Amino acid sequence: MSWTLCALLAIGVWTIGVFSASVQTGLIAQLNFCDSNHIQHFLCELPSLLLLSCSPTILNDIMIILGDIYFGVFNFLVTMVSYGCIVASILRIRSASGKRRAFSTCSSHLMVVTLYYSTLIYTYFLPGSGASMEYYKVVAALYTTVSPALNPLIYTLRNKDVKAALQKVTPASWWRKRVAT
Template sequence: MAVNNHTAVAEFVLQGFSGDPWLQALFLVIFLLLYLLALLGNSIIVMAISLNPVLHTPMYFFLTNLVLLDIVCTSTVLPKLLQGLLGKGSTISYRGCMAQLFFLTWFLGAELLLLTAMAYDRYVAICRPLHYSSMMSRAACLLLASAVWVVSAVSTSVHTGLMARLHFCGPNQIRHFLCEVPSLLLLSCSPTTLNNIMIVIADAYFGVVNFLLTMASYGCIIASILCIRSAEGKRRAFSTCSAHLVVVTLYYSTVIYTYVLPASGSSLENGKVVALLYTAVSPTLNPLIYSLRNKDVKVALRKMFPCLG
């Protein structure tokens, strides 16, 4: 097959967290719980938004996209991790590794772009409220959401295609519990100059540019909030974007640490913990953050579950 012409490695060995059976059992319980909570929490948020017409607004349209990204992102990584912890093998086929790399990179990139789109939505809502209906029309929201998914898909196609061109003829032990670009490049027998150049370009665009755009939006938002005279007005304006700001802070801190800092031996070990934050912990916490810090979501949840009231 064409893929096998580029590699002598048929499968990779994923490195777990510990060889101790008791610790493996503990990790299995923790990660399974995180996965189930992520699926449950994000599914409830989707249902709450879908069933409540009051939440059919641009803000919650983007939130639905974020929730879906969290579901597919955690489902790309945790099932394989749980399989390894169950003792059913910590190996992954070459094709399986490339598939995981493709989807993980796609969803992570899309989430960064989506956070920028959500920041722009909050900027328009707070800084240009009179133009909100026209600037954030249904067509504009669909265009933004489509761009998020398509641009990230194009980027991950480039990275995965470049990775598939490399030769893997030596060690096949990935010092991580998942397949990602930095870890795989360390195992390549081929020159990785072009791959590294594309990583820098992707980091600059998805990480730096989108981070600056998000911060610029929030700079304008904070300036507008400070100009509001009433304390109640300030509180209401800030409450509409506080949850998103918390998610942005959590997400960017983990992704920047993983993909921007040098891949030294110690950072690779720490990278496992950090990767868990954006593939397991963040998808679990995001529904809680948005439900606890958003009045409209709380009301929608009470309607779905009257016992919560």
Template sequence: MAANNHTAVTEFILQGFSEDPQLQAFFWAFFFLLYLMALAGNILIVTAISLNPGLHTPMYFFLTNLALLDIVCTSTVLPKLLEGLAVKGSTISYQGCMTQLFFLTWCLGAELLLLTVMAYDRYVAICRPLHYSTWMSRPLCILLAGSVWVVSAVSTSVHTGLMAQLSFCGPRHVSHFLCEVPTLLLLSCSPTTLNNIMIVIADIYFGVVNFLLTMASYGCIITSILRIRSAEGKRRAFSTCSSHLLVVCMYYSTVIYTYILPGSGSSLENGKVVAVLYTAISPTLNPLIYSLRNKDVKVALRKVFLCVW
């Protein structure tokens, strides 16, 4: 790992979210609460859907996968962030940094793909209801969900493998509270041309292509909703569709901002806030927007609580 007589870096120093001692206690409590809410909300969703046969449909199957992704994402980032806020001068080993990078990149890519699959599922349900049971058969749903996890795992394996080939010989101060591809590339003392090429390819596929496919699905959904004659039906459909679109737009904009604009001045200044949106805020809001507002899920949750008590 060493190069040109430089000493190889064996650990990195994470800057943390805030260096202001007066704000660290507030931020620790804030992120701890977010972490608990994200874990509780997503675990409840997985439990309710798993224990209720009436929810074993394609839509809830994909929601279960989304909840699992959110659990992994928050658990990859927030515990280390909380440690950094509690302990001054938080460090992370080289191996720990690569591990965090792998799982974070895996979750981000998989969630982008899964949002596309979920948008397609809603498109078939709303625009092609007579073909829904045929087009969204159980084997196809399993194939789509499996492809989401596998394709993203292959992509993150390539990025992590290329990152592991780079030399880090100082400085070892990461200007972030997590290990992420753009910030680590800035610390490398090896050529990063191949890494940057792979990032562009991943950006085009995960960011641009999937975003266009997702927007195409929602475009067809909105067109179909406009044909609904009932004003109440339109209102309810738009309410659900708009909340889903809000999640999609927020998630895509933050991820694209981080990975398509790495190294820019504005990206470095605002990167921490943007990262919080897709590693903490989004996993916390997803259960509320996608599931807990749903009447069927509420009924399933009541059954779970009755069984527990």
């Protein structure tokens, strides 16, 4: 990839992000809020913030859903198409051990991507319903803590230097059991 294309992609992503955030901020700024300023969530996210409004939030809800379709559903589908191309390439590998190794890496990445996007899409497709705030809290914990915590594990545990450092720190009997299974 050329530096020009990389810069254009970065500028495009930042522009879309700033535009989306500006639209949401502008819409929120026009709302009137009731006396309560206690958010029923551990994050200050749009769906929980809309529940505090005394004003109609239908336009905010529509914009949240449109944003979720683009940032969640569209990006998830593009990612899945990308993984489909990767799987097609893996299936062309002749050796069984090569396929196994590639599928092992690909499956862990796919699991984290699916967990992240599915929880994010769930959170923003049901804005302002208020019916299941406890579920929102659990789902928000999944996409704000679990997915980011799994990414470093996936990438570092496949690194030979990290594995060697872990072998020095952990008892040898643990590694013999791990290799045997």
